[in-house]
Amino acid sequence: MRRQLIVALAAGAAVAVAAPLFATPDRVKLPEAYKTDFVLYNHVDRPDRKRVRFMYVNPEAHAIAEPGKVLPEGTVLVMEDHEAAVSADGNLVLDKDGRLAPTDALTGLFVMEKRAGFGAANDLPPEKDNGDWDYAAYKADGSPNTEAKLENCFACHMSRSGRDFTFTYFKNVEDGLPK
Numbered sequence: 001m002r003r004q005l006i007v008a009l010a011a012g013a014a015v016a017v018a019a020p021l022f023a024t025p026d027r028v029k030l031p032e033a034y035k036t037d038f039v040l041y042n043h044v045d046r047p048d049r050k051r052v053r054f055m056y057v058n059p060e061a062h063a064i065a066e067p068g069k070v071l072p073e074g075t076v077l078v079m080e081d082h083e084a085a086v087s088a089d090g091n092l093v094l095d096k097d098g099r100l101a102p103t104d105a106l107t108g109l110f111v112m113e114k115r116a117g118f119g120a121a122n123d124l125p126p127e128k129d130n131g132d133w134d135y136a137a138y139k140a141d142g143s144p145n146t147e148a149k150l151e152n153c154f155a156c157h158m159s160r161s162g163r164d165f166t167f168t169y170f171k172n173v174e175d176g177l178p179k
């Protein structure tokens with residue numbers, strides 16, 4: 001009896017080890033109402049890719065995020081990529097401030113979310129260990145982008161480990177982004 005139990009536990013452990021190593025869209029969802037419920041805190045021009053990227057944060061985290069401190073558990077950041085407007089002669093269209101003009105054409109969505117236990121579940125090597133952050137990519141229609149190489153998310157965002165792994169949000173909070 002006791003022996004059977006141990007065998008069963010060992011089998012369970014083997015299944016747990018075989019689970020995906022990191023990031024799945026099952027874990028990091030695309031928040032349905034981010035457009036209406038989240039705070040649009042930033043947008044970034046990417047002339048190199050002919051894209052404008054809009055960044056949103058969930059209001060619960062935004063209310064308690066503090067400058068220079070690691071971000072609260074439960075922080076969700078959504079980045080929405082749009083095609084930038086291009087004139088008939090192929091040049092990027094600039095507005096009066098010299099910024100790119102976004103079109104309505106959405107090209108993809110990127111989500112990062114911080115939850116207790118995500119890091120342990122990911123079990124990544126130190127050079128990709130983003131603490132309790134996890135990542136997922138979605139297509140413009142909101143379905144999971146299964147082609148996205150999620151390991152690259154961790155590798156590249158690692159370069160901002162001193163800013164809790166975010167390129168823009170941590171800095172915006174430091175700069176006194178209004179609540």
Ligand code: HEC
Pocket residue numbers: 044046053055077078079110111112135136137148149150152153154156157165166167168169
């Ligand atoms: C090669 C580097 C690189 C890779 C790979 C990468 N990112 Fe990023 N990410 C950036 C940069 C840089 C920004 C800031 C916007 C900009 O300058 O384009 C950013 C911004 C973000 C943001 C907005 C919050 C923030 O940190 O500023 C989210 C969300 C995000 N990325 C998610 C992802 C996801 C999900 C993946 C993987 C599918 C991913 N990123 C892969 C470089 C990267």
